[in-house]
Amino acid sequence: MRMPRLLDDYESRSADEAIRMCRELVEDPDFPTVQRWREAGGKVVGHFQVYFPEEIAHAAGMLPFKVRGAPVEARQAGAHFGSYLCSILKTSLELALSGRVTLDLFVSHPICDSARNLAAVWGRNFEYPCEILYLPQNANSVHAATYLRGEYARLTREIEKIAGHRITEDQLRASLGVFNENRRLLRELGEIKRETPWLLPADEAYSLLAVGAMIPREEHNELLAWVLPKIRRGTALPQDRMRLVLTGGFCEQPPLDLLHTIAQFSYVVDDDLLIGLRWITEDIPVGADPLADLAESYLERSSCSPVQHDLRRPKEKMLVDQIKATNAGAAIIIAAKMCDPGLDEVVAYTKALDDEGIPYFVSEFEERMTNFDSLQIQLETFIENLLFT
């Protein structure tokens, strides 16, 4: 089955217009690209934050779609949950209950217990399969990679059932190739943010990244290959702004306006927004056993987040290293309201930054927040103080 292109024509437009198109898609709670895919007869694997081996769904010819909530009211989902929960959980279910997105498979992960419960709740309310992919939580066990290869084989069988056909190793290898190219392009995007942040504000960089989670990777690759050189040729001039690292966006996503607010005063030179899309930091070597390559890379060529304990990569040390490597002057630490792992990590981050004498700004957020006035004032004061001192 030949699938249609999901993005509107952007090649005849400017880079700014293309980025605006991405932003609109990212903010649209009806996820029109996913709907277009379905209307053309395609199947969709919805995977909750943070990381999912999208290559496997891609190899089956399905659209891997990152379920990461949306700025919608939890009208129906509210009745399925209690009061004290992060917003992404409720709005993600809302997308499905309200019919905005229809899936053929929903997968959650043991990133936190809200997310594990979500798979159970989803499963009680939908006919299609809903499951937990048990990514290893003991990243330091020598047995983790072999286990994960087996878990990926199980997932592959599940996806094959839904796709209605086998996934060959060659198909998997081809998908790894497509995603390796995507990883390369996303690294280039990161490089632009780090080296010439005045050419790409945080909210625009985010839009370009996030749109990849709702279109086939080939299309994302084409878009990035088209837009990145144009961004590099941009004419904006550097300004005297503070370079910052933003952390805490690994799961629930801050609204784009919040990023925009931050970008007005500073250069965000690195962040962990949608880190799952960039979890694997290098090309995956494609060998005889692509599932093993994928599994090994999850553990050995990967980033870090508050939902993965890894003795080799203490998160607070990773943050300090990131700040030093990007020559940033301070950190903005955000945590989604009611998010246990995110909120717990704030303590470790701030203690480590105190020890290093690195300034930081801490704030809780919610994906549906709309008023940024007080945040703007606080941030402005924080940054002014830093520039002044």
Added chain:
Amino acid sequence: MSSASESTRDSPVDKGGSSFDKGGSSIVGRGKRDGNRLFQEWYQELGTAAERNEHSAYVFVMGSLTEIMRSFGIHTVFPEINGLQQAVRRVSGDDIGLAEDYGFSADVCGYLKADVGLQLRGGEHPMGKIPPPSLSVHTNACNTYIKWAEIWERMYKVPIFTLDIPGTRAAGRQTWPGQVDFENDRKYVAGQINEVIHLCEQITDKKLDLDKLREAMTHTNTMSRKWKRLIELNKSSPAVYNAMTDGTVFLGVMNGYRGRPEGAEYFTDLVEEMEYKAANGIGTAFEEKYRLAFVGIPCYPIFRGFSEMFTEWGGSFVGSSYLWYASGGANLGYQYDLDHPLESLAEGLLVTVRESMDSMFFSDRSLIEMVEPYGIDGVVYHSVKSCRTVSTGLADNRRAVMEATDVATLFMESDHMDKRVVSEAQLKNRVDAFFEGLAVRSQRRISNAAAPGQSLRARGGHR
């Protein structure tokens, strides 16, 4: 999980009208007495461990690996049990405050914060001094376990080990020995057990003593068998124990004495006591009018008052999902194969910790299956603010139970640790309204001339 004597009524009365002999009178109430005594003794042991230069492992109730720790002579400290005690002894508020001053959010797990406060104060606990950890071994049954252990890792610079137990992938889709997916999980767990053993060998400078391990597993086998029986015994009417309050005492011994002869003896005696009560129609300390199941974590900051909200209406908790998950899945009665201790430990941990997780994430099915045999009239859901592990799915679970059965349900929200989130008056109003609803249904049943003794499973819930 506590010695909860100060929070619960203790003297059982004969509700069945039968007189019991002198032997019976010494049996009835024994479980609670012995449980409280054992609990005190356990804390005394812990209190002097550091002085004696003995190692302590910080572990958790869902997958404690006590059998391995015991075979190395390492004490096990259960911070969740410490936290519960801090709440019922009304000191948790101060410790939570200390942790919040240290930087922890008001919205994260109260057990974790009570422990941080306790550690910052040097381990002084109302039950005795808590020794510092030599290591932490925790499963992933709750993700907070991992975040919590990271705190000790930073605070004490001790090794922490996450024993990763893959859980059930989707409701009703457990795998079993021989199936390819089960074997993949089992190999992973077995490999990690070897790694834990290696870690313990490094810490203690001792080799694993397989005979000691077998001995501990033998005692756990007895305890698990008896635990399963204990849970079944509450099918009797009236219930022979209150699954929420007495159950908390039982859970304390189950965890603290896992793999120990005292634990095996305690549960053997306890089952004897409960069998005696069942045979003689002896119930708990109040007249049972309604048979209830409890789902969630009890409200420990007002434990006695919380329990009385139900007992004063004759509401008897005959079952509780707490007894499933906080016993580490002992409700399965899993029996280790002592001829193959390490292999069997891996399989047993996988199956029982998975059961713990199922009891939190997928418990709707078990609750529905419980309704008939236990004669359940109502299911009480107590969702707590600071435990998303147990609470996230409860509202939806309730919908599923209401759809599949005719039982009445009650959904309440407060906290298991943080008194600031507990509104006693509001909870009481909800509970009173729930029982008024049950009473109306009972009346309706009587006027519909249903058969006497039939339980009151009324369709619909109560909010």
